[in-house]
Amino acid sequence: MKIFSKEIxxxxxxxxxxxxxKGVLKTPFFMPDATRxxxxxxxxxxxxxxxxxxxxxxxYHLMLQPGALFLEGVGGVHTFMNWSGPLLSDSGxxxxxxxxxxxxxxxxxxxxxxxxxxxxxGSKHFLTPQxxxxxxxxxxxxxxxxxxxxxxxxxxxxxxxGAVERTVRWAAQCKEExxxxxxxxxxxxxxxxxxxxxxxxxxxxxxxxxxAKELTKIGFDGYGFGGRHIDEEGKLMRKIxxxxxxxxxxxxxxxxLGIGTPKDIVECYDSGWDMFDCxxxxxxxxxxxxxxxxxxxxxxxxxxxxxxxxxxxKKFETDLTxxxxxCECYACKNYSRAYLRHxxxxxxxxxxxxxxxxxxxxxxxxxxxxxxxx
RNA sequence: GGGUCAAUGGCAGAGUGGUCAAAUGCAUCUGGCUGUAAACCAGACGACUUCGGUCUACGGCGGUUCGAAUCCGUCUUGGCCCA
Numbered sequence: 215m216k217i218f219s220k221e222i223x224x225x226x227x228x229x230x231x232x233x234x235x236k237g238v239l240k241t242p243f244f245m246p247d248a249t250r251x252x253x254x255x256x257x258x259x260x261x262x263x264x265x266x267x268x269x270x271x272x273x274y275h276l277m278l279q280p281g282a283l284f285l286e287g288v289g290g291v292h293t294f295m296n297w298s299g300p301l302l303s304d305s306g307x308x309x310x311x312x313x314x315x316x317x318x319x320x321x322x323x324x325x326x327x328x329x330x331x332x333x334x335x336g337s338k339h340f341l342t343p344q345x346x347x348x349x350x351x352x353x354x355x356x357x358x359x360x361x362x363x364x365x366x367x368x369x370x371x372x373x374x375x376g377a378v379e380r381t382v383r384w385a386a387q388c389k390e391e392x393x394x395x396x397x398x399x400x401x402x403x404x405x406x407x408x409x410x411x412x413x414x415x416x417x418x419x420x421x422x423x424x425x426a427k428e429l430t431k432i433g434f435d436g437y438g439f440g441g442r443h444i445d446e447e448g449k450l451m452r453k454i455x456x457x458x459x460x461x462x463x464x465x466x467x468x469x470x471l472g473i474g475t476p477k478d479i480v481e482c483y484d485s486g487w488d489m490f491d492c493x494x495x496x497x498x499x500x501x502x503x504x505x506x507x508x509x510x511x512x513x514x515x516x517x518x519x520x521x522x523x524x525x526x527x528k529k530f531e532t533d534l535t536x537x538x539x540x541c542e543c544y545a546c547k548n549y550s551r552a553y554l555r556h557x558x559x560x561x562x563x564x565x566x567x568x569x570x571x572x573x574x575x576x577x578x579x580x581x582x583x584x585x586x587x588x
Numbered sequence: 589g590g591g592u593c594a595a596u597g598g599c600a601g602a603g604u605g606g607u608c609a610a611a612u613g614c615a616u617c618u619g620g621c622u623g624u625a626a627a628c629c630a631g632a633c634g635a636c637u638u639c640g641g642u643c644u645a646c647g648g649c650g651g652u653u654c655g656a657a658u659c660c661g662u663c664u665u666g667g668c669c670c671a
Contacts, residue, residue, distance in 0.1 A: 249624050270623070308623040320625080333625040359623080412623085444622070471623035478622070493624045500627055501620085528617070558627095566627055 232436075232467050232489075234356040235405055236292075236300040237267070241467065241488035244479070244581045245270045245302060246496060246574055250279070251295040254496055255567040256574070258296055264543065264571060265578040267299040268357075270491040273349050274306035274341065278332050282352040290354025302357035302491070305346045305388075306330075307412060307440065308472070311364035323363065325380070343387035351395045355407060357436070359471075360388035362412040364441040374416035381414045381440075382428040389432050408435035410469055416441055419457045426461035436467035439487065443473060450478050452485060459486030476505060476520050476580055483584050484515060495573035500566040502526045502558050505576040506538045514583055520576070523551075525569065530555045543575035544568070 232239040246253045246261070249272040253261060261269075271291055276282065280294075288294050292301060310328045314321040321330040327342030346361035362381045365374055389409065396406045411434040415421030429437060439458055444450055459468055469489035470482045479490050495505070502525045511519035523530070525537070533551040545554070545568035557565030 247624060254624085255627080272624080275624085302623095304623050309625090311623090313625070317625085362623095364623085438623080440623075442622085448622090469623090474622045492622055493626085494622055497624065497626065497628085498621060501629090503621085524619080526617095561627080563627070 232408075234268075234300040234408060236298065236356045239268055239300060240585055242479075242483050242581060242584050243268060243489060244577050245489070245491040246577075247272075247491055247493050248295070248297075248301075249493075250275045251291055253570070253574075254500065255563065255570050256496075260544070260571055261574070264575045265582075266574060268302060269297065269299065270302045270304055271295075271353065271355065272304050272306065272309075273346055273353070274304075274309040274330070276303075276353060277306075277341075277349050278334055278339065282349040286352035286354070290352075292354060300356045301353075302410075303350045303353050303355035303359065304471070304491075305350070305359040305361045305412075306341050307346075307359065307362035307364060310341075310362075311366070311441075315364075315366050325383075327361070343384040344391040347388050347391040347395060350407075351399065357408045357410060358392070359410045359438065359469075360385045360412060360434075362414060362440050364412075364414060365416060367416055367442045367446075369416070371416075371418055371421075374414070374418055374421055377416075378414050378421050378425040378428075381412065382425060382432075385411045385429055385434075386432050389434070408467075410434060410436040410438050410467075412438040412440035412471065413458055413462070414440050415458075417445070417451060417454060419454055422454060422458040423461045426458060430461075430463055434466070436469055436489070437462040438469040438471045439473075440471055443470065443482075444478070450474070450481050452481055455482055455485040455487065462486075476577070477518075479577075479580065480514055480519075480584065483587075495577045496570045498522075499569035499571075499573040502565075502569065503573075504537050504569055505573050507540050507576070507579075509540065514580070515587065525551060525554050525565075526558050527555075537569075537572050538576075541572065541575060541579075543572050545572040546575075 230241055232241060245268045246266055248269045251271050253269065276285060276291065285291050285294055292298065309330065310323060313330060314323055314328060320333065321328055327340055330339045330341060332339060341361065343361045347358065350358040361384050363377045363384065365377045392409050411429040413422055413425045413429060415425045426437065439455060443455060462468055467489055468487045470487040472492055473479060473482050473490050474492055475494060504523050504525050506521045506523060508519050508521055511517050530551040535551060536546040537551060537554065538546055549568060554565055554568055
């Protein structure tokens with residue numbers, strides 16, 4: 215199967231389509247995070263109406279609840295959550311970082327894999343590269359990610375180097391398990407999922423290049439940018455993103471994991487990345503931040519094209535206009551800023567729900583604009 | 589009419605001689621959130637300020653004291669009990 219069909223080549227970027235077994239994805243695209251097999255607060259219909267097609271689920275969260283065996287038994291996570299679009303499963307690699315590195319009490323990393331203490335009930339779990347792949351096959355997702363070893367950005371170069379080496383070793387083990395699962399399940403080039411590796415290396419360009427090179431040798435369907443991609447001031451490490459994109463095979467999809475703000479996404483696109491996922495639209499929506507198009511902005515590549523408002527701010531108390539006049543989403547078509555502020559203040563779930571919906575519409579529209587760009 | 593208890597910042601409610609511009613919770617205001625331990629977290633919340641302080645505040649008034657939200661007297665208001 216030809217995974218990536220090249221359509222446009224401009225500068226050093228290539229844009230095209232990714233062929234998954236559940237359908238074709240035109241790049242660039244954004245996937246909302248349905249970490250626990252649900253985009254928080256939104257129904258299947260709402261997501262479809264916004265124009266969502268691919269989404270991201272999480273291996274770590276789903277192996278804890280409801281469990282990989284159960285999910286495999288019911289025919290996979292697609293069936294369980296009733297979603298027919300392509301699903302990408304994150305490996306749990308990020309949880310290695312966000313749980314263990316941020317709080318050593320929650321687990322331990324060894325060469326064999328990562329021990330986790332469940333944040334749900336304290337029980338112990340062990341995730342190996344092989345197991346991460348096995349679970350993702352049990353989930354039945356269409357794009358899988360290798361177990362990787364991200365590190366906090368400020369650790370020593372030495373530690374980043376160690377993380378790169380481990381990430382490469384684990385990636386090789388994942389690939390091996392992936393091939394074995396495909397064989398066992400009699401999957402063809404047309405029916406098998408895609409496997410993505412993750413480039414680590416922190417803020418060191420040479421480590422990123424080295425990591426990309428080693429992963430390329432093993433060979434994957436796509437490559438991700440892992441670890442933190444913004445510096446201490448919250449600015450995108452653009453040079454690193456560019457360098458890393460250049461170090462990845464030109465005909466492979468490039469997945470900027472966990473990115474990002476609308477501005478970050480545009481910059482990453484411009485740096486050569488074409489797949490994105492992030493909690494920002496939904497989490498910040500739940501917390502009251504709304505993305506608004508700047509009416510006079512026409513070139514998303516060259517100017518500030520959006521603003522954010524905090525809908526809970528007092529200044530919206532009597533504002534009967536929609537969140538965004540130019541938006542076609544259900545929230546903007548039906549409710550006012552004052553009403554949504556009211557919903558947030560009294561704790562009605564409809565508030566966070568509508569805010570998430572609107573923000574996802576914003577992200578979807580942003581991706582449409584990027585797809586038309588050139 | 590007699591007795592008794594109470595009155596604290598937007599609300600609830602601690603504090604009962606100095607460490608009190610006053611705990612805590614709620615409410616309010618403002619931030620933050622980047623492969624979701626996140627419907628979460630943080631800061632502010634009497635006024636003024638040259639940011640060192642200054643002033644006004646724990647029902648009213650008066651007192652005791654170096655010093656009072658805290659002790660005493662009295663008034664006002666409210667709860668409960670007895671006539």
